Amino acid sequence: MAAPIIELQGITKTYDDGFTALSNINMTIEPGKFYSLLGPSGSGKTTILRLIAGFTNASSGAILFEGQKINDLPANQRKVNTVFQNYALFPHLDVFENVAFGLNLQKRPKAEIKKRVLDALKLVQLPGYANREISELSGGQQQRVAIARAIVNEPKVLLLDEPLSALDMKLRQDMQYELRELQQRLKITFIFVTHDQEEALAMSDEIFVVNDGKILQSGTPVDIYDEPINHFVANFIGESNILPGEMLADYQVEFVGKTFECADAGMKPNEKVEVVLRPEDLDVTTAEQGKLVVTVDTQLFRGDHFEIIGIDDDGNEWLIHSTNPVRGGKHIGLTFEPEDIHVMRFGEKEADFDARLEQYEED
Amino acid sequence: MKQSKRFFMIPYFIWIGLFVIAPLVLILYQSLTNTQHQFTLQNYATYGTSTTYLHMSLNSLWYAFLITAITLLISYPAAYFLSKLKHQQLWLLLIILPTWINLLLKAYAFIGLLSRTGSVNQFLTFVGIGPQQLLFSDASFLLVATYIEIPFMILPIYNAIVELNPALINASRDLGATNWQTFRRVIFPLTISGVKAGVQAVFIPSLSLFMLTRLIGGNRVITLGTAIEEHFMTTMNWGMGSTIGVVLIVMMFIIMALTNDRRKKRREVNDDEEN
Numbered sequence: 001m002a003a004p005i006i007e008l009q010g011i012t013k014t015y016d017d018g019f020t021a022l023s024n025i026n027m028t029i030e031p032g033k034f035y036s037l038l039g040p041s042g043s044g045k046t047t048i049l050r051l052i053a054g055f056t057n058a059s060s061g062a063i064l065f066e067g068q069k070i071n072d073l074p075a076n077q078r079k080v081n082t083v084f085q086n087y088a089l090f091p092h093l094d095v096f097e098n099v100a101f102g103l104n105l106q107k108r109p110k111a112e113i114k115k116r117v118l119d120a121l122k123l124v125q126l127p128g129y130a131n132r133e134i135s136e137l138s139g140g141q142q143q144r145v146a147i148a149r150a151i152v153n154e155p156k157v158l159l160l161d162e163p164l165s166a167l168d169m170k171l172r173q174d175m176q177y178e179l180r181e182l183q184q185r186l187k188i189t190f191i192f193v194t195h196d197q198e199e200a201l202a203m204s205d206e207i208f209v210v211n212d213g214k215i216l217q218s219g220t221p222v223d224i225y226d227e228p229i230n231h232f233v234a235n236f237i238g239e240s241n242i243l244p245g246e247m248l249a250d251y252q253v254e255f256v257g258k259t260f261e262c263a264d265a266g267m268k269p270n271e272k273v274e275v276v277l278r279p280e281d282l283d284v285t286t287a288e289q290g291k292l293v294v295t296v297d298t299q300l301f302r303g304d305h306f307e308i309i310g311i312d313d314d315g316n317e318w319l320i321h322s323t324n325p326v327r328g329g330k331h332i333g334l335t336f337e338p339e340d341i342h343v344m345r346f347g348e349k350e351a352d353f354d355a356r357l358e359q360y361e362e363d
Numbered sequence: 364m365k366q367s368k369r370f371f372m373i374p375y376f377i378w379i380g381l382f383v384i385a386p387l388v389l390i391l392y393q394s395l396t397n398t399q400h401q402f403t404l405q406n407y408a409t410y411g412t413s414t415t416y417l418h419m420s421l422n423s424l425w426y427a428f429l430i431t432a433i434t435l436l437i438s439y440p441a442a443y444f445l446s447k448l449k450h451q452q453l454w455l456l457l458i459i460l461p462t463w464i465n466l467l468l469k470a471y472a473f474i475g476l477l478s479r480t481g482s483v484n485q486f487l488t489f490v491g492i493g494p495q496q497l498l499f500s501d502a503s504f505l506l507v508a509t510y511i512e513i514p515f516m517i518l519p520i521y522n523a524i525v526e527l528n529p530a531l532i533n534a535s536r537d538l539g540a541t542n543w544q545t546f547r548r549v550i551f552p553l554t555i556s557g558v559k560a561g562v563q564a565v566f567i568p569s570l571s572l573f574m575l576t577r578l579i580g581g582n583r584v585i586t587l588g589t590a591i592e593e594h595f596m597t598t599m600n601w602g603m604g605s606t607i608g609v610v611l612i613v614m615m616f617i618i619m620a621l622t623n624d625r626r627k628k629r630r631e632v633n634d635d636e637e638n
Contacts, residue, residue: 053533055533074536075533076536076537076538076541077539081538082534082537084533086528088528088531088533088534090531090549101535101540101548105544150537150538
């Protein structure tokens with residue numbers, strides 16, 4: 001594990017009016033990785049970014065940059081650059097002057113500035129746009145200029161505050177690929193704030209799920225998707241069927257009145273839990289062969305899959321993703337593997353959750 | 364549709380015709396006649412050759428420049444700090460309020476303050492400095508003129524500052540700019556439109572101030588405005604007065620042209636390798 005480039009230690013941010021935006025945030029950022037801060041609006045994810053950039057101060061706790069405490073270092077002396085949500089390009093300057101802004105402040109030689117600016121514009125696929133006015137650019141092009149303006153300064157960490165949220169769907173997906181590729185080429189640490197879980201899953205090496213000023217869970221996209229720590233994370237990341245259940249014993253869970261084999265352990269006998277089943281893990285079969293039987297309520301064609309909503313005998317709604325539509329009978333069976341069941345305890349902290357997982361996964 | 368639009372434009376055209384075009388034509392016509400109502404270019408010749416008028420014109424420009432400069436120096440920081448305050452609407456109202464009071468009343472108020480027996484001199488006597496000649500000086504003229512013009516400078520600058528996107532200031536700091544560099548490279552260039560509007564609103568009326576020159580400046584300050592008043596009210600040489608009026612109007616147009624937003628010139632970057 002490389003030495004961390006940024007660490008947040010016990011960061012709390014309380015505003016004058018008593019509102020606590022962040023409480024006891026601990027984060028470790030390693031160099032060269034792509035991180036996402038994922039959470040709904042108002043969760044505090046942007047506040048974390050602003051703290052790292054230096055636009056706001058923490059009420060308590062320490063922010064370390066390469067081991068040095070930088071709480072009191074003003075924004076203009078931090079070795080990070082930001083791509084702002086609405087780009088914040090300078091409207092009185094053209095594309096070249098915008099990108100050259102940081103280098104001009106550093107009083108670099110003219111020839112070097114010109115070379116680096118044109119290189120940066122090439123990198124974001126805007127060669128030949130140097131003399132354009134900002135007002136002449138489309139949203140996507142402004143986005144690229146904003147990225148060029150930040151990376152031309154060769155920051156050690158690039159902070160991106162929902163940079164793609166103003167773009168349309170198609171462009172957003174293209175930019176996801178480009179950003180990921182750019183990050184891997186430049187080997188700069190990216191900290192990417194987003195409320196779009198698909199974006200975070202697609203791009204990140206590691207995701208921090210933030211809600212109500214707390215980090216609920218951190219881990220690789222696959223870990224977080226497959227093993228969400230609680231109801232909120234399971235619901236926020238991807239779609240899921242969440243049901244109340246009871247852990248009868250290790251590897252045995254009961255829900256909807258039936259007992260199923262599962263892959264989770266380390267809980268108290270007969271502990272009340274919640275069970276997560278992802279819609280794409282549910283396979284449609286005949287009513288006779290199914291572990292569960294549901295009645296099809298609606299069926300929608302989503303382009304790459306069919307989204308089926310079924311209702312079981314107890315009235316629970318089931319969301320199913322299937323590549324093939326259900327034909328004929330309204331009663332269908334659902335099957336799934338024991339590994340497809342994910343069991344969540346109530347109020348489990350991330351550290352305990354990780355420890356428990358490690359404990360039985362090593363067996 | 365088009366017909367009715369034209370119909371509603373009629374009052375506007377009448378207004379423009381009666382109160383803008385007609386006076387301008389009249390002034391131009393008057394300036395081309397002498398006291399015997401004969402057509403002549405003599406007035407312009409007089410204006411062009413007389414050192415008195417040249418001196419007056421320069422004087423007008425100089426005082427208007429001083430008033431504008433002092434007003435700007437006070438108003439820009441004032442507008443900037445105003446934009447950071449709580450209860451901005453209240454502070455704005457306090458700044459606007461004096462403009463609702465008649466200019467003459469404000470001038471008399473200052474006479475009361477600055478006269479030999481006025482409050483300022485009473486205070487100076489009280490602290491042992493003794494009464495001073497405050498009224499009828501350049502300084503008192505500039506003080507009162509600046510006081511009167513300040514709201515017209517603060518308001519457009521304040522509006523420009525409030526419209527400034529705060530993310531741009533963060534962006535500037537993020538890219539390494541100090542507060543001063545942020546001000547010079549981002550805040551000031553983006554609020555220059557407000558400054559220009561303020562300069563127009565202050566400089567142009569200041570060119571033709573005449574009441575204050577008499578009441579506060581005690582006729583020590585002679586500007587084109589005073590000259591026009593003299594020609595119309597005292598010497599009854601309307602032709603000469605109109606000529607000076609035409610000169611003032613031309614000056615105003617020049618100022619407007621100078622302070623209008625021009626398309627900024629483009630700096631070409633030679634990136635032939637890309638295209």
